[in-house]
Amino acid sequence: MRYVILLRGVNVGGVTVRMAELRELLEGLGYGEVTTVLASGNALVTSDASAARVKADVEAALRERFGYDAWVHVMSTDALRTIVDAYPFERGRDGWHDYVLFVLDGGVQARILELELDPAHESAASGDGVVYWTVPKGDTLDSQLGTAIGKAAYKPHLTSRNINTLDKLLR
Structure with a gap:
């Protein structure tokens, strides 16, 4: 499944997550085809896990690595296309x-x-x-x-x- 991951509140208000570090973190979690888009906490990954599992794992990893209250939104690219359309x-x-x-x-x-x-x-x-x-x-x-x-x-x-x-x- 191809997922979109949207981080909330990064690179504003004192929480800095460089996109290279985000890519490294996501690859370290075992996700494939990791891509970041812009510097505002947007990523694309592939995974066999559910969106809920990806959300939980990414939030936990962000909290551990960057020490902030991380919240992310995860959805399939198809779901995002439906929303945009x-x-x-x-x-x-x-x-x-x-x-x-x-x-x-x-x-x-x-x-x-x-x-x-x-x-x-x-x-x-x-x-x-x-x-x-x-x-x-x-x-x-x-x-x-x-x-x-x-x-x-x-x-x-x-x-x-x-x-x-x-x-x-x-x-």
Whole structure:
């Protein structure tokens, strides 16, 4: 199975994981065809293990090697393709960012979707285990949704990626 691994919160806020070290760690766990994409904690691997097993093993290895509370999201490349293809907003609008929030907890997803957003400023929509989000460039962190997902209570449950990054993972 070909898996996408998305690390949460690396190379921001004092947690540094170099992609060469991540590749080495993943290869050391026995995964094949290890590739990293960009410097924001994105990897592709092959494994006969389940996604849940890969998640547990990678989180434990990251915690041991880098000494931080590691959370990762793991899915097949086919599942990621389905998520990207279902993006409900116009992609690539000038001056806007297009994001996918990967959410492990349905309650967290529901709370995010309950936010009353100004559609002229940002929009969010539900997907299968994800929240799709579009927001003007420069407003990501200060927008209503951006402020909400930055809270510590959400750290173990979600990570976000620009849809362009997801496209690179699928090439």
